[in-house]
Amino acid sequence: MNKILVTGSNGQLGSEIKYIASNYSFEFVFTGAAELDITDRSAVWSFFQSNQFDAVINCAAYTAVDRAETEVERADSVNHLAPRYLAEAAKEFNLKFVHVSTDYVFDGETFRPYSEDSIPNPKSVYGLTKLKGEEAILQSGLTNSAVIRTSWVYSTFGNNFVKTMLRLGAERPEINVVVDQVGTPTYARDLATCILDILPKLSNSKTEIYHFSNEGVCSWYDFAKAIMEMKDLVCKVNPIPSIQYPTPAKRPFYSVLDKAKIKSDFNVEIAYWRDSLAQCLRQTS
Template sequence: MSKILVTGASGQLGSELRVLSEGHSDQFIFTDRAELDITDREAVVSFFKQNTLDVLINCAAYTAVDKAESEEVLADFVNHKAVGYLAEACKKHNIKMIHISTDYVFNGKHYKPYKPNHPVDPVNIYGRTKLAGEQVMKEINPLNSIILRTSWVYSSFGNNFVKTMLRLGKERESLNVIVDQVGTPTYARDLAGAVLKIIPQLNNDKINTYHYSNEGVCSWYDFAKEIMDITGLDCKVNAIPTEQYPTPAPRPYYSVLCKDDIKNQFNLVIPHWKEALKACLRGIKEIANH
C-alpha cells in the first residue's frame, strides 16, 4: 500500500485529492505550509527522514499571477527553489514525484494545441518561475517522476473563476469578460482522479512531461456564458478584448494543451469541459445546501 504525500493540501487540487482519498485516508499525508514549509530546505530534509513515503504529489504553488509581478522572490521560492528541495528528497529516498505545472510556460502565440515538447517561452513572472521549477526537477531527475501541466483550474473549493462568476452573476445585471484568450478549463476533481490513476503506472528513468485539461476549447467569455446558462443566472455576459481589461501580468492568448500523450500512456478518458463544469456546479450547490 503506497504512502502518498500531498503538498499544498488546502489548494484546489489538494482539496479534491482529499475528497477522493476518503476511505483510504491512512494512505495519505496532507500538508500545507503549517505542517511542511517546502521553501525551507532543512524542514524538507527532516520531514522526508521522519516519514516513509512512496509518492509525492506537489500541488503547492504560488499562483497569484498578477501579484507575482511584484513578488518575484517569493514566487520563485515556492515555484522553483522548493521544487528543487522536494526533487532532491524524492531522489534520495526513491520516491515517485508528480509535480503540477502550468500552461503559462508557453507564450500563447501558437495556433494548435501545445504538445509537451513544444518550445517554452513564458510571458510573465509566474510562468517563468514555474518553468524554472520544471527545469530544476529535470536536472535532479528523481526516478518514476513526471511534470504535469494543466490550465484554467477551478473547483468547488478555494477561489476561482467559476465561483467569482457565480458571485458576480448574482450581484450584477451584466459582466464584461475577455473573449480573445482561448484555452481549456480544468475541473480539479478530474485532474485529481487522473493523478491517482497515473501513480501506479509510473515507470520512467527520465522526467516525462504531460498535459492535462478537460476536453474542448473555449474563451473566458464562453466559459462565463456557460456558467450563467447552466445556473440560470440572469446576468448578461459581454465579450471584450484583452486590452479593455489590463492586468499587471500579461497572459498568453492561446493555451490549449494537447493531451494525446497522457491519454495514450495512461489509458485516460477525459470529460469535456462543459460536462466537468456541470459536475462542479452540482458540487458547489451541495456544499452551499449543507
C-alpha cells in the same frame, strides 16, 4: 506503493485529492505550509528523514499571477525552489514524484495545441517561475516521476473563476469578460483523479512531462456564459478584448494543451469541459 505525501493540500487540487482519497487504498499524509514549509530546504530534508513515504504529489504553488509581477522572490521560492527541494528529497529516498505545472509556461502566440515537446516561452513572472520549477525537477535525475501541466483550474473548493462568476452573476446585471484568450477549463477533481490513477503506473528512467486539461476549447467569455446558463443566472456577459481589461501580468492568448501523450501512455479518458463544469456546479452554491 502505499503512503503518499500531498503538499499544498489546502489548495484547490489538494482539497480535491482529499475529497476523493477514500476511493483509493493509499494512505495519505496531507500538509500545508503550517505542517511543512517546502521553501525551507532543511525543513524538507528533516521531514523526509523523519517520515517514510512511497510517493509525493506536489500541489503547492504560488498562483497569484498578477501579484507575482511584484512578489518575484516569493513566487520563485514556492514555484521554483520548493519543487527543487522536494525533487532532491524524492531522489534521495527513491520516491515516486508528481508535480503540477501550468500552460503559462507558453507564450500563447501560436494557434496549435501545445504538446510536451513545444518550446516554453513564458511571458509572466508566474510562468517563468513555474518553468524554472519544471527544469529543476528535470535536472534532479528523478525516475518514476512526472510533471503535469494543466490550465484554467477550478474547483468546488477555494477561490477560482467559477466562484467569481457565480458571485458576480448574482450581484450584477451584466459583466465584461475577455473573449480573445482561448484555452480549456480544468475541473480539479478530474485532474486529481488522473494523478491518483496514473501514480502507481509511473515507471520511467527520467521525469516525463504530460499535459492534462478537460477536452474542448473555449474563451473566458464562453466559460462565463456557460456558468451563467447552467446556473440560470440572468447576468448578461459582454465579450471584450484583452486590451480593455489590462492586467499586470501578460496572459497567453492561446493555451490549448495537446493531451495525446497522457491518454496514450496511461489510457486516460478525459471529460468534456462543459460536462465537468456541470458536475462541479451541481455541488457549488
